[in-house]
Amino acid sequence: MSGSTPMRSGKERAAELSEAEIAVHWREEGYFQPSSRFIGQANLSDPSVRERFSEAHFPECFREYADLLTWDHYWQTTLDSSKPPFYNWFVGGRLNVCYNCVDRHLPKHKNKAALIFVGEPEEDAPQSITYQELYVRVNEVAALLQEFAGLKTGDRVTIHMPMVPELPITMLACARLGVVHSVVFGGFSGESCGRRIADSGSQVLITTDGYYRSGKLLDHKANADLAVKTAAEEGQKVEKVLIWRRFPNGRSATSTPMVEGRDYVINDLLTKYRGRRVAPVSQPAEAPLFLMYTSGTTGRPKGCQHSSGGYLAYVAGTSKFVQDIHPEDVYWCLADIGWITGHSYIVYGPLALGATSVIYEGVPTFPDPGRPWRIAERLDVNIFHTSPTSIRMLRKVGPEEPAKYHYHFKHMTTVGEPIEPEAWKWYYHSVGKDEAVIVDTWWQTETGGFLCSTLPALDRMKPGSAGPGVPGIYPVILDENGQEVPPGSNKAGNICIRNPWPGLMQTIWRDPDRFVKQYFSRYNKDPKSKDWHDWPYFAGDGALLAPDGYYRILGRIDDVINVAGHRLGTKEIESACLTVPEVAEAAVVPVVDELRGRLPEVYVSLKPGVTASPSAIQEKVVHAIEVEIGKIARPRSVQIVSDMPKTRSGKIMRRVLAAISNTMDVGDVTTLANPDVVEQIRTAVQGKEKKAARSGPEDIKAFGQEH
Ligand code: PRX
Numbered sequence: 001m002s003g004s005t006p007m008r009s010g011k012e013r014a015a016e017l018s019e020a021e022i023a024v025h026w027r028e029e030g031y032f033q034p035s036s037r038f039i040g041q042a043n044l045s046d047p048s049v050r051e052r053f054s055e056a057h058f059p060e061c062f063r064e065y066a067d068l069l070t071w072d073h074y075w076q077t078t079l080d081s082s083k084p085p086f087y088n089w090f091v092g093g094r095l096n097v098c099y100n101c102v103d104r105h106l107p108k109h110k111n112k113a114a115l116i117f118v119g120e121p122e123e124d125a126p127q128s129i130t131y132q133e134l135y136v137r138v139n140e141v142a143a144l145l146q147e148f149a150g151l152k153t154g155d156r157v158t159i160h161m162p163m164v165p166e167l168p169i170t171m172l173a174c175a176r177l178g179v180v181h182s183v184v185f186g187g188f189s190g191e192s193c194g195r196r197i198a199d200s201g202s203q204v205l206i207t208t209d210g211y212y213r214s215g216k217l218l219d220h221k222a223n224a225d226l227a228v229k230t231a232a233e234e235g236q237k238v239e240k241v242l243i244w245r246r247f248p249n250g251r252s253a254t255s256t257p258m259v260e261g262r263d264y265v266i267n268d269l270l271t272k273y274r275g276r277r278v279a280p281v282s283q284p285a286e287a288p289l290f291l292m293y294t295s296g297t298t299g300r301p302k303g304c305q306h307s308s309g310g311y312l313a314y315v316a317g318t319s320k321f322v323q324d325i326h327p328e329d330v331y332w333c334l335a336d337i338g339w340i341t342g343h344s345y346i347v348y349g350p351l352a353l354g355a356t357s358v359i360y361e362g363v364p365t366f367p368d369p370g371r372p373w374r375i376a377e378r379l380d381v382n383i384f385h386t387s388p389t390s391i392r393m394l395r396k397v398g399p400e401e402p403a404k405y406h407y408h409f410k411h412m413t414t415v416g417e418p419i420e421p422e423a424w425k426w427y428y429h430s431v432g433k434d435e436a437v438i439v440d441t442w443w444q445t446e447t448g449g450f451l452c453s454t455l456p457a458l459d460r461m462k463p464g465s466a467g468p469g470v471p472g473i474y475p476v477i478l479d480e481n482g483q484e485v486p487p488g489s490n491k492a493g494n495i496c497i498r499n500p501w502p503g504l505m506q507t508i509w510r511d512p513d514r515f516v517k518q519y520f521s522r523y524n525k526d527p528k529s530k531d532w533h534d535w536p537y538f539a540g541d542g543a544l545l546a547p548d549g550y551y552r553i554l555g556r557i558d559d560v561i562n563v564a565g566h567r568l569g570t571k572e573i574e575s576a577c578l579t580v581p582e583v584a585e586a587a588v589v590p591v592v593d594e595l596r597g598r599l600p601e602v603y604v605s606l607k608p609g610v611t612a613s614p615s616a617i618q619e620k621v622v623h624a625i626e627v628e629i630g631k632i633a634r635p636r637s638v639q640i641v642s643d644m645p646k647t648r649s650g651k652i653m654r655r656v657l658a659a660i661s662n663t664m665d666v667g668d669v670t671t672l673a674n675p676d677v678v679e680q681i682r683t684a685v686q687g688k689e690k691k692a693a694r695s696g697p698e699d700i701k702a703f704g705q706e707h
Contacts, residue, residue: 028546029421031460032428034437038410042457044321049455053471055499061472062089062502065317066309069352070104071095072282075309081500085520085535086512088286089310089502096280097289097308098176100316101351102138103280105131109327113356116330117165118375120212120362126379129165131354134172136275141173143276144269149204149240153178153281156291158202160193160223162186162211163361166244166266167337168347170206175289175308178281182291182303185338185566186211188630190223192301194230196293199303200509201236206266208244210253214363217246221254228262242266285309291509292340294445295569296518297559303509304340304446307502311344311448312352314503318449319349322439322470323383324411324456332358332376333385333413339566340445341415344503345385349449364390369398376407384431385413387565388423392595395426402431409436411456415443416565417597418553424463442466442553444539445567446519448503451475451539452551465550474498476536477545482523488547492554492698495543496523496536504537542698555598555699561588562699564596568633570654573600576628580620582610585644589658590703591636592696599636601661603681605644614640641681648673654704660685662700665693 039045053061059079066075066089075093102114113128129137145151157179161167167183174181182200184193186208197205207224210217221243228238245267246253258265289311291303319325323345331350335341337359350357358379364372364386372394376384391414394401412432414424419440428438438461442452452475454460454467461467469475477485477493485493508515521527522538529535542554556562559570570588577586584607590598602621610617618638625633645653650673659666660682669678682690 029463029465031462032438033460034457035435037435038437039457041326041410043324043326044455045457047458049321049458049471055474058472058499062313062317065313065502066090066093068316068320069095069100069309069313075285079500081532082530084530084532085500085516085537086507087500087504087532089307090285090313093285093309094282095285095309095312096176096282097312097348098138098142098172099280100312101172101175101348102131102135105354106135109354112327112354114351115165115168116356116358116379118358118360118379120215120360120366122367122371127165134169137169138172138176139277140270140273140275141169141266142176142278143273144266145173145179146177146278147273148264148269149242151177151179151204153283154180156180156182156200156202157204157206158193158197158200158227159183159206160186160188160220160227161206161208161244161338162213162220163336163359164208164211164244164246165359166208168351168359170244171290171337171347176278176280178283178287180288180290182293183338183343184293185336185630186220187336187338187632189627190226191230191628192630193223193227195234196301196303197227197231197238198234198236199293199300200291203237203239204242205238205240206242206244208246208253210246212362214366217253219254219256221256224263225256225259238262240264242269283308286506288506290343292343292445294340295560295567295572297569297571299569299571299575301569301572302511302514302518304505305507305509306448307506310502310504312348314449314501315344315349316352318470318503319345319353319355321455322441322450322453323349323385323413325350325353325355325383327354329383330356330358330379330381331383331385332360332379332381334360334364334372334390335385335387335415340448341385344449364394365397369394370401370404373402373405373407376409377405381407382409383411383413384409384436385415387416388414388419389417389564389596391419391423391427391431395423395430396595399426399430402433408433412436412438413441414438415441417562418555419464421463428463437461440466442541442551446505447497447539448505451497452553462548462550465546465552467551468549469497472499472501475551477543477551478523478536482525485545487545487549490544492542492544494522494557495539495541495551495553497539498533498536500532500537542702555697557699557702559703561590561598561600563598563600563632566632568600568629570600572629573602573625573633573635576625576633577602577604577621579624579628580604580617582606582612582617583621585652587644587652587654587657588635589654589661590700591658591661592700593636598699600633602635602638603641603644603657604638605641639681639685641677641684643674643677645669645678645681646673647671656704657681658700658703659696662696663691663694664696664700
């Protein structure tokens with residue numbers, strides 16, 4: 001997948017990739033049935049949905065989703081696919097996303113909680129923000145953004161904030177004005193935020209002074225200074241930094257000084273905008289709503305551009321059908337709003353449906369592993385949504401905790417990584433108390449919303465399998481030569497989506513060529529084709545299709561590592577390592593971790609004449625990664641090697657390093673330029689005694705292979 005690799009014939013690729021194609025032996029799990037109680041209340045219990053959303057009714061089937069929204073002007077054309085793979089949905093339609101998530105709920109739900117904020121300190125009572133209060137606050141912020149910050153429709157603004165209610169308030173204020181927000185996960189470093197500011201061309205950065213994480217008050221404002229500096233180095237001047245206060249009553253959570261003429265406290269400015277109203281800007285359906293940066297195969301994150309009408313229709317529809325959200329539900333998704341899950345399924349989807357969405361600031365195990373269940377009990381949460389990593393962690397530290405609390409979930413979601421059947425079953429029996437239905441939703445930043453999942457009232461659950469395509473999504477597994485891998489063949493291949501759908505990103509911000517190349521070139525046979533059937537969406541995941549039509553996702557087949565459900569690019573981590581002056585070469589590989597799924601492991605070789613001690617170098621490398629990316633990218637270890645295993649043309653064989661890190665068979669290394677180094681590295685990492693090689697997971701086997 002490396003951009004610099006010349007194209008090779010399908011045959012050559014197939015020979016190299018044969019590993020990814022071999023039979024994958026895993027035990028099929030038995031089915032679990034949704035309860036009749038769940039089915040009785042479900043939004044979607046009519047099996048005709050499969051027929052309604054079948055290919056025969058594509059694309060008109062998606063009217064059903066668009067009709068969940070309030071349009072200022074109804075659209076004429078459901079899908080314009082005349083320029084594939086660039087698509088426009090609901091063409092001619094106009095709407096405002098903020099109006100749809102806030103204003104239109106006022107007549108019926110004015111006094112109902114839209115958001116409930118639970119701060120990490122347990123002594124602080126949860127704060128409910130009603131739809132009326134949300135309306136007032138969003139309007140005031142919109143007025144401030146317009147008048148004080150000078151933001152206009154189409155401008156980009158970067159938001160680097162943690163899980164506080166001011167984050168969705170700010171996003172909705174942007175949406176009200178048609179300002180394109182780019183939210184950067186709060187745990188990313190100032191530097192990575194700065195690079196995203198520069199790429200998006202934001203002149204305004206919105207941030208927070210501090211927040212709680214694991215019992216500590218973190219100074220977040222310090223990141224803003226680094227972000228502005230990095231953006232400037234990349235040619236983007238940030239005119240204004242707007243800072244939310246974590247605490248009311250003027251108490252500051254930062255000791256970082258304010259920069260005169262650049263930094264402003266939003267809470268102070270807002271006093272001037274009290275009671276102000278701003279008319280929602282009526283936007284074309286295809287107007288961009290937000291950018292979300294994600295890691296790919298090159299060093300630079302790419303800005304996935306999502307639309308207003310198509311995106312909102314898709315997340316509203318899937319929130320209703322797959323999440324089973326009703327206006328009376330209390331819904332809690334533990335993801336961070338700084339990732340796509342939070343955008344689609346904490347903010348836009350639930351609020352479009354007029355639900356109550358819970359926002360929790362801190363880590364789930366603080367101050368103890370009973371915390372999530374106490375929150376669920378107190379708020380009477382009935383829909384719960386989290387990742388396999390959180391499930392594994394909560395199970396490890398508090399397997400008996402859920403039974404101690406009186407909450408009842410009707411529905412639970414798992415997302416972000418493959419879940420092993422053992423963890424799934426604990427989730428089902430212990431967290432869900434054998435009452436809740438589970439959906440394992442597979443999708444990506446690029447796809448806006450769910451791609452594969454069971455329909456909670458209609459399909460049986462099978463631990464470890466996401467399920468079939470959700471309504472209107474037609475997946476297919478293709479082999480290296482573009483041939484369809486049939487169900488039940490027990491062969492892994494590349495999962496693709498054959499058709500466009502309203503939630504699909506519109507393009508990569510400022511890089512349409514990369515959009516085409518990254519997601520569509522792989523299986524497109526005729527680049528001139530104007531027929532969407534010729535442009536399957538290439539997701540970058542390996543998958544298997546069982547005879548029952550359920551997809552089991554095996555993980556990434558490219559240079560991306562999925563750490564605790566967070567997507568990190570190995571190339572980005574390598575670039576960070578190379579900022580250490582002593583480092584000559586760096587290679588980053590994924591290694592299996594019991595709790596967090598995968599962790600990065602770093603290999604570096606040093607420049608000649610370096611005198612620093614190995615531990616000093618290791619520290620510098622870890623520090624560089626934390627500064628350039630953030631703590632989430634901390635490697636399991638940093639291995640210093642005398643040389644990297646290389647091909648005769650000088651290419652680092654990351655595949656070999658991944659095999660060593662995971663105690664897998666390194667395969668044939670005799671053709672390398674320096675085969676001896678492999679054994680040296682193996683003994684340095686694994687010890688002298690040769691360990692029996694395991695057969696590793698598919699994503700690790702595929703890692704470092706050229707596709
Ligand atoms: O490898 C897949 C994995 O997460 C990747 C997408 O990451 P991101 O864009 O950050 O979005 C995460 C939340 C949607 C996918 O390419 N992934 C996501 N959901 C699942 C999954 N792997 C297995 N099962 C899932 N349910």
